Amino acid sequence: MKKSLATSQLNLPWLFKMAWRDAKASRVRLLLFMASIILGIAAVVSIQLFRDNLKDNIQRQSKSLMGADYLIDINETPSERAQFIIDSLNPVATEVNFVSMIAFPKNGGSKLVRVRGLKGMFPIYGEMKTQPQTAAASYQNNGGALVDATLMLQYNVTPGDSIKVGVITLPIVGALNSLPGSSAIMSSVAPPVVIPYNLVDKTELLQFGSRKEYQYYYKAKAETDLDELDKVLDPMLDAENADLDTHTSTSRRLGRRYENMGKFLNLVAFIALLLGCVGIASSVHIYIREKLKHIAVLKCLGASRQQSFFIYLIQIASIGIIGGVIGAIIGIGIQAAFPYLLKEFLPFDITVTITTQPLIMGVVLGFLIAILFALLSLLNTWFVSPLEALRVSDPNGLKKPKLARFIVFVTILLFLFLFSYWLLKNTIYAVGFVTGMLITFAILVGIASLTMKLIKTCFPKSWGYTTRQSLLNLFRPNNQTLVLIVAIGLGAFLISTLYFTKDILLSKTAIGNTAQSANIILLDVQPEQEAAITETIANNDLEVIDNIPLVTMRIHSIKGMLAKEAQEDSTVTIRRWVYNHEFRTTYRDSLISSEELLEGSWTPNVVPDEVIPISISDNVAEDANVTIGDTIVFNVQGVLMETVVGSIRLVDWGQLQPNFSIVFPNGVLENAPQFNVLTTDAPSESSSAQLQRNMVTKFPNVTVIDLRQVYTLVEDILNKVSWIINFMAFFSILTGIIVLIGSVRTSKHQRIKESVLLRTLGAKNKQILKITALEYLLLGTLGSLVGILLALISALLLAFFIFKEPFTPSVIPFLVFLPFISLLVLGIGLSNIQSVLKSSPLEVLRREA
Structure with missing residues (x-):
């Protein structure tokens, strides 16, 4: 033992033994130190592992999602070219598909569905799953319909029953369990019904404006x-209002969509690790x-600088590795639940693959x-003198290795930047987050230092x-003011930032109320x-709330520039869809x-012999790169x-009611070919069902949307989104609480020695409690x-620059948080000295030694 202490060479077995x-x-x-690592690593691993699994599944199943290598789609009858x-x-x-109402003659039920008329070998990839299985191959030749399996259960129909689509009645030849490209959300809003392509015209559902x-x-x-x-091909098809979509582009688009959904989760992971x-x-x-x-x-x-330094370095590195392993294992368990929670958002089932990567990532x-x-x-251990064993001195007075500390500080900043960039995939955001943390840290350090100076100056x-003793604890040697204010402040900052951000995201999911309480919308009503x-609405003891005329049109030119000219001129900033879209x-x-x-200003009625002002x-x-005039x-x-352009409007598209990009004044379009949208309010589910x-x-071409059903579906989805956001927010808040407990708890031994000294000098338990309580409460x-x-x-x-949403601060x-964190710190501080109050000073000192 003496030989190993006397030598300046590193003796690894001895170092590990001393560390242990x-x-x-x-x-x-x-x-407690390890718990901070475990929870931070668990959040990072779970979110990153789920993101990687999602990306791999999309790439692997991209052809099956589309059902083909590529497709051409168009929202109108194709032109000759x-x-x-x-x-x-x-x-x-x-395929031709459209949304329409269908009826079940067996029980008089009706439902809004997406009719898909198909011919040929679809899907080319993947599988159309039906019951019986042979129905997928025989429905086109048999002239029957495949109906969504859940819909059949709801309306108590089975293969052999019939379904009325428009003016024709078809036999149901099978239940449709799955179809490429469908998700739970799409199927819930409008379940799929597949019929042969050659029967679509016979339904008489595709009329003007459909x-x-x-x-x-x-x-x-x-x-x-x-x-x-x-x-x-894409430019050629764009000119004909058509579009080419490949399975590779669909894969990338889906990846971006679900990556955007994960931005908040990445923010949670970043905050949890911080x-x-x-x-x-x-x-x-x-x-x-x-x-x-x-x-x-x-x-x-006789221990050298290197030996004393490496004893604690080994100890902390080992804790980091063990915490990383445990955190990775917990993260793997958490991410396994994500596919179940998010299944409504995904058009396919996710296969969770467990690999060694998250374990390695967690350990590293x-x-x-x-x-x-x-x-x-x-x-600081590097510059401890052997005389410190005998001296009563302030550890803050030790010589500071300035160059080494600067290098470590720069390395920490570089690590935070690289880690935030890895999570957020945006250099500006990464720099912003790191800068924000630096500013926050500097403000907290400044406030802690200012607090000590003010108390010392104005003591x-x-x-x-007892009050004076508490205040003395805030600035005398061995004080914890700077460390604890920074730790508590950063913890409260990160937890509260996460809570405020959660509120911003959840506010975006609020469902707007429909105008005048309309809950039934009737689409594609022809003038005749x-x-x-x-009259039918009136016969059902209901009244028409809105009768909205719709006129379809396309943009011919903008500021004198035709679509073809805009596409050929690379300096034009008009988006291509504006010319191709049917408004x-x-x-x-x-x-x-x-x-x-x-x-601008709203124009209610057109003025004769003047250019028509629109909104x-x-x-x-x-x-469209246009402004007023x-x-x-x-x-x-x-x-x-x-x-x-007479006015520009902000439209809340989240409100479930007919909203429009372009609105004309009265006195212009009344004689143009048009159809109508009618709205009404059905007070009960039975009255809504009877109207449908x-x-x-009577009117099979009219589509009836029951907003009551839509509200139920959307609220269910938003509840799941809210649950995920709240769960991850709670996860990080729990991490913050553990951090606060650890930060305050580790100050226990310093305060125990001081409290023992006070008891030895005659202080009563009540006085010690008051001194400690006031210090920690402050x-x-x-x-x-x-x-x-x-x-x-x-x-x-964040609300202004990143989410671009209005921000209404929560008082929560x-x-x-403010009283809870304050009381938590107070409770931990008081628990630190319980042994002093229950035992004799000599017994406490022996136990601490």
Whole structure:
């Protein structure tokens, strides 16, 4: 033993043995230190593993999701040139789909469905699962229908029963269990019903103004480069209002969609890991300060700088590795639940693959954050003198290794930047987060230092003994003010930022109320049907709330520039979809509840012999690059109509009611070919069902949307989204609480020695309690208050720059987090001295030694 201490060479077995012995004596503090690592790593691993699994599943199943290598889709009957391009590529299957009402003659039930008329071999990839299985191959030849299996259960129908689609009645030949490209959400809103393509015209459902989509499916040759095919054909098809979509582009698009959904989860992971880093830094700082005497004794016995340094480095690195392994295992368990929670959002089942990657990532991250955030404190061991074993001195007076500390600090910043960039995939966001953390840290350090200076300068000498003793604890040697205010403040800051951000995201999912309480919408009402449908509504003891005329049109030119000219001019910033889109417009004399005027003035009625002023939504104004006074010429079923932008509106598309991008004043479109949308309010489910039965029987082309059902579905989805966001927010808040417990708990031994000294000098238990309570209450209140106020500013910046949403601060952090964190710090502080109050001073000192 003496030989190993005397030598300056590193003796690894001895170092590990010493690290283990010291760890056993400090196991409670080190377990709290490890808990910070475990929870941070668990959040990162679970979210990253799920993201990787989702990406792999999308890439692996991209052909099955589409059902083909590529497809061409168009929202109108193809033009002659479009049809030539479509036919020249030899489609394997053809589809026309549209939303319509269907009826079940067996029980008089009716339902809004998506009718898919198919011919040819579809799907080329994947499988159409039916019951019986043979129905998928025979329905086209048998002239029957495949009906969504859940829908059949709801309406108590079986194969052999019939279904009425438009004016024809078809036999149900099978139950449809799954179809490429369908998700639970889509199927819940409008369940699929598949019929032979040649029967679609016989249904008489596709009339003027009906929304429909034609899709043509293709199987590519082995040598075909789909990206190159897209580059060549897409401009040609765009000119004909058609679009080419490949399975590779669909895969990328789906990946982006679900990656966007994961941005908040990535933010949670980042905050959870930061909380772990705060816990490590604060815990190790106090832990090492208490070990300086031990290190001095070791040096008295002959241990070198390197040996004393590596004893604690090995100890902390081991804890980081063990915490990383445990955190990775917990993260693997958490991510296994994500596919179940998110299944409604996904058009396929996710196969969770467990690999060694998350375990390796957890170990590496645990090791790195443990070492990096402990190094600043560990460097202090390097300059401990053997005389410190005998001296009563302030550890803060030790020589500071400035260059080494600077290098470590820069390395920590680089690690935070690289980690945030890895999570957020955005350099600006990564720099912003790291800068924000630096500013927050600097403000907390400044406030802690200012607090000590103010108390020392304006010390209330006339106050009572216990109060003065508490305040002295805040600035005298061995004080914990700086460490605890920074740790508590950062914890409160990160927790509150997460809570405020959660509120911003959940506010985006709020469902708007429909105008005038309408809960039934009737679409595609033809002019000759309007009077009869109005009478039918009245016969059901209901009244028409809105009768909205719709006129379809396309943009012919913008500011004198035709679509072809805009596409050929690379300097034009008009988005291509603006020219290709078929707009459904309306006319009225006033704004509705979901609209807000941003620019210009509203014109209720047209003025004779003047250019027609129209109102457009802000998104169309941005994509069309137009502002007040710019001219737009529309093609209204072959008639060119010149208009001028009179106003720009902000439209709340989240409200479940008919909203429009373009609105004309009265006195312009009344004589144009049009159809109507009617709304009414059905007070009960039975009255809604009765109206739908009457409509599907008398007017099969009219689509009836029951908003009551839509609300139920959307609320169910939003509840799941809210649950995920709340769960992950709670997960990080729990991490923050563990960090706070660890940071305050590790100060226990310093306060025990001081409290024992006070008892030895004659202080009573009540006095010691009051001194400790006031100190920790001040630290907890000040740290958490500053942290929450900084979080308020942070959330405001996030809402404005990243989420681009209005921000209404919640009072919960002030009413709940502030007192809770303050009382938590107080409770832990008081628990730290329980042994002093229950035992004799000599017994406590022996136990601590």
